[in-house]
Amino acid sequence: MLPNTENLNNEKTDSTDFIRSTIKEDNELNTFEGKVHTRFPPEPNGYLHLGHAKSICLNFGVASEFSGKCNLRFDDTNPTKENIEYVNAIREDVRWLGGDWEDREFYTSDYFEQLYEFAVELIRKGKAYVDNQSAEEIRTTRGTLSEPGQDSPYRTRSVEENLDLFQRMRSGEFPDGYCVLRAKIDMAAPNIVMRDPTLYRIRHASHQKTGNRWCIYPMYDYAHCISDSIEGITHSLCTLEFVNNKELYDWILNALEIYHPKQIEFARLNLTHTVLSKRKLIQLVSEKYVNGWDDPRMPTLCGLRRRGVPPEAIRNFCRKIGLARADSTVEYNLFEFCVREHLNEHAPRLMAVMDPVKLVIDNYEEGKIEFFDLPLYPEKNSFGTRKVPFARELFIERDDFRKDPPKKFHRLFVGSEVRLRYAYLITCQNAVYDEDGNLLEIHCTYDPQSKGGQAPDGRKVKGTIHWLSKQHSIPAEIRLYDHLFQSEDPNTAHEGGSFLDDINPHSMTSVHGVIEPYLASLENGSRVQFERVGYFAKDSDSTETLPVFNRTATLRDSWAKIEKKQ
Numbered sequence: 001m002l003p004n005t006e007n008l009n010n011e012k013t014d015s016t017d018f019i020r021s022t023i024k025e026d027n028e029l030n031t032f033e034g035k036v037h038t039r040f041p042p043e044p045n046g047y048l049h050l051g052h053a054k055s056i057c058l059n060f061g062v063a064s065e066f067s068g069k070c071n072l073r074f075d076d077t078n079p080t081k082e083n084i085e086y087v088n089a090i091r092e093d094v095r096w097l098g099g100d101w102e103d104r105e106f107y108t109s110d111y112f113e114q115l116y117e118f119a120v121e122l123i124r125k126g127k128a129y130v131d132n133q134s135a136e137e138i139r140t141t142r143g144t145l146s147e148p149g150q151d152s153p154y155r156t157r158s159v160e161e162n163l164d165l166f167q168r169m170r171s172g173e174f175p176d177g178y179c180v181l182r183a184k185i186d187m188a189a190p191n192i193v194m195r196d197p198t199l200y201r202i203r204h205a206s207h208q209k210t211g212n213r214w215c216i217y218p219m220y221d222y223a224h225c226i227s228d229s230i231e232g233i234t235h236s237l238c239t240l241e242f243v244n245n246k247e248l249y250d251w252i253l254n255a256l257e258i259y260h261p262k263q264i265e266f267a268r269l270n271l272t273h274t275v276l277s278k279r280k281l282i283q284l285v286s287e288k289y290v291n292g293w294d295d296p297r298m299p300t301l302c303g304l305r306r307r308g309v310p311p312e313a314i315r316n317f318c319r320k321i322g323l324a325r326a327d328s329t330v331e332y333n334l335f336e337f338c339v340r341e342h343l344n345e346h347a348p349r350l351m352a353v354m355d356p357v358k359l360v361i362d363n364y365e366e367g368k369i370e371f372f373d374l375p376l377y378p379e380k381n382s383f384g385t386r387k388v389p390f391a392r393e394l395f396i397e398r399d400d401f402r403k404d405p406p407k408k409f410h411r412l413f414v415g416s417e418v419r420l421r422y423a424y425l426i427t428c429q430n431a432v433y434d435e436d437g438n439l440l441e442i443h444c445t446y447d448p449q450s451k452g453g454q455a456p457d458g459r460k461v462k463g464t465i466h467w468l469s470k471q472h473s474i475p476a477e478i479r480l481y482d483h484l485f486q487s488e489d490p491n492t493a494h495e496g497g498s499f500l501d502d503i504n505p506h507s508m509t510s511v512h513g514v515i516e517p518y519l520a521s522l523e524n525g526s527r528v529q530f531e532r533v534g535y536f537a538k539d540s541d542s543t544e545t546l547p548v549f550n551r552t553a554t555l556r557d558s559w560a561k562i563e564k565k566q
């Protein structure tokens, strides 16, 4: 059986990656009095994606494994890009994935007053100054990797002048971009991050939490390390691009003489055929390459949920990929494997026909209907059954019949005998075509002694196909998905072009098939296996008259393999 944890708060793992080893060591040395307190710190400027899932599983998982706590903290320091829609979506997605932050939902904006006071303290200590250079001037005087930067002419302002200007920045006296507050560190520092980074900028913009209370906003780097400190985070887990920022975090916390978390970096998740950058995902949505954030082709958590991916599969995927200190790209196949692995255990088996063709059983009594009690989980009979009607006229997959069967074709052709899954053995007598040669209907006879699909004399019947009673079947729209991007790395696939050039024009096809009645009665979001076809989830676009199903994953075995062989 799969590890099937209810949520991320009862994680047990024996994994010994470098982060868990460090925490173990800290506990042994009593570094943080044996405490473990992590946080997941999204910026509410987009929806969460699979990359965030890695961070959620890590932060909530580690906290749980070491009997610690994990906060949800919205890093909301940029009012122009953030909004409440994103906040709500993030809460929903973290909870769906199994992260439970209890009453510890925090916002960097909760600390704006404290952050302001800390900035005043830095000014008082001569460690911050108000710079009136333009953004452009600040950029060009920063220097390069090989050349030091130049001191701002405003760098030597007195403490009193800085205090006065900073207060006036806050009170709204100056327009956007008029000046900034910078840390006074070292314009010749080898680490460019340390060359007097900006701590505060003026933005006359309404904030989703604080409204118009503020017109100056702290920069991410300044706010992030102090928020971690305020919350008493023991292990600040972040992705590799923050390695260079660590020196700045240390400088700020030391300058303020406040509590110091330990930062540990890990590699971001990259996935083949996928983009995991919020900026790019926003572009896909706003320029309508997809139908919204929850389009089932999106790697967002809401897109994956709608596609039918169970949270357990994502958690298991995150467990499998583990943690590394160097960037790498994970195969999409591994993700699909985890999805199949979970659905194989948990999705009931039902019948649906993607491309129906009529089949008539000539020797089956007209008007007769039999109801088969079929198991929802063929290997676990005790898990319940549903009634499936059987009649003289059926639908089967068009592709399960061949006029000119290739070698080793074990399904229907004139003269062949196959098993109708769970029902009867039938032998194909003839097929009817229209004048253009299109198959109209197939005629068969059945062996009344073979009820359940077993030959009474034990004769071998290799092929098994699925079916539906024509009169009882219900039309459905079935959406089949493929990779949204054609290349393994959409970002580099098109020299001189963009990732948008790599979009797969066939990433979604919609077919009109038929399903058994039980499927139509399921709630939206239910995950099932269509026997022999794949895993599907009922979509929220379903109506009373037209159920809609999304293909979550193919079965890969059965069909695909058989098709390839021929």
Ligand code: ATP
Pocket (backbone or CB within 6 Å): 040, 041, 042, 043, 044, 050, 051, 052, 054, 055, 237, 238, 239, 267, 268, 269, 270, 276, 277, 278, 279
């Ligand atoms: P993007 O680059 O897509 O805009 P971000 O890192 O700016 O993402 P945040 O909202 O700041 O987005 O991310 C919240 C947390 O999720 C951060 O701690 C970040 O390190 C982590 N995270 C984001 N993307 C990934 C990823 N691909 N793999 C692992 N962790 C990630």
Ligand code: MG
Pocket (backbone or CB within 6 Å): 043
């Ligand atoms: Mg970020």
